[in-house]
Amino acid sequence: MQNTIKKINTKLKTVFVQWFPAVILIFSLLVIWEISCRLADVPKWLLPVPTDIIVELYEHWNLLLRHSFVTLYEILIGFSFSIISGILIGGLIVYSKTLEKAIYPIIISSQTIPIIAIAPILLVWFGYGLLPKILVVGLIAFFPIAVNTIDGLKSIDDDLVNMMKTLGANKSQIFKKIQIPNSLPYIFTGLRIGMAASVIGAVISEWVGSSEGLGYLMIRSKPQFLTERVFAAIFLLSIIGFLLFLLVNYCEKKIVYWRTLSE
Numbered sequence: 001m002q003n004t005i006k007k008i009n010t011k012l013k014t015v016f017v018q019w020f021p022a023v024i025l026i027f028s029l030l031v032i033w034e035i036s037c038r039l040a041d042v043p044k045w046l047l048p049v050p051t052d053i054i055v056e057l058y059e060h061w062n063l064l065l066r067h068s069f070v071t072l073y074e075i076l077i078g079f080s081f082s083i084i085s086g087i088l089i090g091g092l093i094v095y096s097k098t099l100e101k102a103i104y105p106i107i108i109s110s111q112t113i114p115i116i117a118i119a120p121i122l123l124v125w126f127g128y129g130l131l132p133k134i135l136v137v138g139l140i141a142f143f144p145i146a147v148n149t150i151d152g153l154k155s156i157d158d159d160l161v162n163m164m165k166t167l168g169a170n171k172s173q174i175f176k177k178i179q180i181p182n183s184l185p186y187i188f189t190g191l192r193i194g195m196a197a198s199v200i201g202a203v204i205s206e207w208v209g210s211s212e213g214l215g216y217l218m219i220r221s222k223p224q225f226l227t228e229r230v231f232a233a234i235f236l237l238s239i240i241g242f243l244l245f246l247l248v249n250y251c252e253k254k255i256v257y258w259r260t261l262s263e
Contacts, residue, residue, distance in 0.1 A: 078137025
């Protein structure tokens with residue numbers, strides 16, 4: 001019991017030391033924002049102060065929470081789609097020179113097309129339902145996951161592979177014992193980037209056409225000069241993105257546990 005309490009205290013101290021500077025900086029910026037806007041008498045519709053945003057969150061938490069769950073659902077489903085497709089296609093490209101020559105240039109060149117230009121087309125094809133939002137999220141998060149999967153699978157040490165072959169290992173065993181563990185850190189790097197991009201993709205898809213979600217709420221509130229509600233939606237989006245980023249980091253520590261041990 002005492003060992004457990006000591007471990008908890010140690011973790012709490014580590015978290016405190018890690019996040020304390022960031023918390024102080026954010027708090028200081030909010031105080032400066034509040035004081036500056038009040039001294040300059042900035043209109044609420046132009047730039048609300050942090051206390052106005054807090055009041056908005058408190059008074060309309062039910063509305064904001066309902067739209068937050070819609071956006072979160074789009075992010076999770078679309079991100080799951082990008083994980084499956086990114087890792088699968090990345091693996092196929094590594095193990096087939098023909099697919100690499102055929103698909104990889106298309107994946108690279110696809111990033112030159114702004115996702116906001118694709119979203120209206122998906123809206124025309126699939127309507128205003130959930131599917132076009134999921135596709136936009138999946139497309140925007142697919143690229144970093146696929147590219148990092150390819151880099152991870154290709155970064156294998158040739159000497160280690162040759163040693164495994166001399167010990168009688170086949171391709172399947174080399175893949176399971178060497179390539180997968182070696183590629184996991186790369187994949188999780190792609191997942192972190194993809195998760196951040198997923199939040200952007202969800203908002204863009206809701207801006208283009210939707211009837212719910214935080215992006216829709218921002219577009220609806222803007223012409224009504226409900227600027228504090230727009231900022232409240234931005235705050236909730238940042239919270240969602242931050243928590244999902246921490247979730248990816250947590251999964252990495254549990255799955256790629258040997259990196260934590262080496263540190």
